[in-house]
Amino acid sequence: MISVEHLTKCYGDFMAVDDLSFEIEEGQVYGFLGPNGAGKSTTMNIMTGCLSATKGHVRIDGYDIFEQPGEAKKRIGYLPEQPPLYLNETPLEYLRFVGEAKGLRGAELERQVAEVVEQTKIQEVKHRSIAALSKGYRQRVGIAQALLGSPKVIILDEPTVGLDPLQIIEIRDLIKQLGQTHTVILSSHILSEVQTICEKILIIAKGKLIAFDTPDNLEKQLLSPSEIVLTAEATPEETEEILGVLEHIAEIQVEAQETGYVRARVKTDGTDIYALSRALFFAFAGREKALLEVNLKKANLEDIFIELTEKTEEPSAAPAEPVEIEWVESEDEAE
Numbered sequence: 001m002i003s004v005e006h007l008t009k010c011y012g013d014f015m016a017v018d019d020l021s022f023e024i025e026e027g028q029v030y031g032f033l034g035p036n037g038a039g040k041s042t043t044m045n046i047m048t049g050c051l052s053a054t055k056g057h058v059r060i061d062g063y064d065i066f067e068q069p070g071e072a073k074k075r076i077g078y079l080p081e082q083p084p085l086y087l088n089e090t091p092l093e094y095l096r097f098v099g100e101a102k103g104l105r106g107a108e109l110e111r112q113v114a115e116v117v118e119q120t121k122i123q124e125v126k127h128r129s130i131a132a133l134s135k136g137y138r139q140r141v142g143i144a145q146a147l148l149g150s151p152k153v154i155i156l157d158e159p160t161v162g163l164d165p166l167q168i169i170e171i172r173d174l175i176k177q178l179g180q181t182h183t184v185i186l187s188s189h190i191l192s193e194v195q196t197i198c199e200k201i202l203i204i205a206k207g208k209l210i211a212f213d214t215p216d217n218l219e220k221q222l223l224s225p226s227e228i229v230l231t232a233e234a235t236p237e238e239t240e241e242i243l244g245v246l247e248h249i250a251e252i253q254v255e256a257q258e259t260g261y262v263r264a265r266v267k268t269d270g271t272d273i274y275a276l277s278r279a280l281f282f283a284f285a286g287r288e289k290a291l292l293e294v295n296l297k298k299a300n301l302e303d304i305f306i307e308l309t310e311k312t313e314e315p316s317a318a319p320a321e322p323v324e325i326e327w328v329e330s331e332d333e334a335e
Ligand code: ADP
Pocket: 011, 014, 016, 034, 035, 036, 037, 038, 039, 040, 041, 042, 043
């Protein structure tokens, strides 16, 4: 549906997008995930024909966005990071205006406006001034305008930024619904958001594509090395003895608990976690020590994201502006 090849964008000497290549298939929901400044908006602006590229190609349904912008743009609905809403208009006036700009007229214009009003559930506010609407409703109006012209692909840049928790849930539900009838690409710097909405995740950091997979596969990538946390009816010394003879352990931490039991964290060297779990079970049983609790700790997407983005850090680079701090704060804010 969309093919991006060697896309590069420089602002002076600064490379905001660095040789991005990927394919977007029809009918799925994709998430561009990356910290602020990663190049998500720049990429989306280029893909939607709003910004030129320094190098590379973007094809929408076979049409080159630079050479056949008319045909290419017809197939995309875009909600930019800062949607150009006209505050003194009503949603209805604004949508008619956008619809006309997209070439819709007469009965077809009215039909489509009514349809997107219904789809985005803005019936009750459609005659109010946009200035008087909550941020959540404004965002719906923004999504409604993207839907006009029946584009196959909907591109949404940080659609939940600045919304309160309830509005975030509503907008996420709306995006999931759109995903049933459209190819959707959204950007976000919030991990849990792309994890819950998207079928495929593209992790972008410093203008580079550093991972492209399903949320599940991204999690599996980090399944090893994993960790087992166990509680046993044994002394720390006995536990160390039992664990000491087992293979495939990279690291052990043993801690006496106030309850008289022992807690141990065991890191595997990357072996199948169940094989190690089984070995632990029999080792404790063989010494007639009871294993009271065994927890297999899988890495989550948060870990993967941190690992992948850290790998792209250049050691000589000045500590990246408040990128990491901002990431964590926004994540909290959204939960
Ligand atoms: P994101 O959307 O992932 O937060 P952007 O695509 O907005 O990232 O920005 C990527 C990088 O490009 C940032 O470092 C940003 O400062 C820089 N940048 C964006 N637009 C411009 C511009 N018009 N001129 C110079 N630098 C820019």
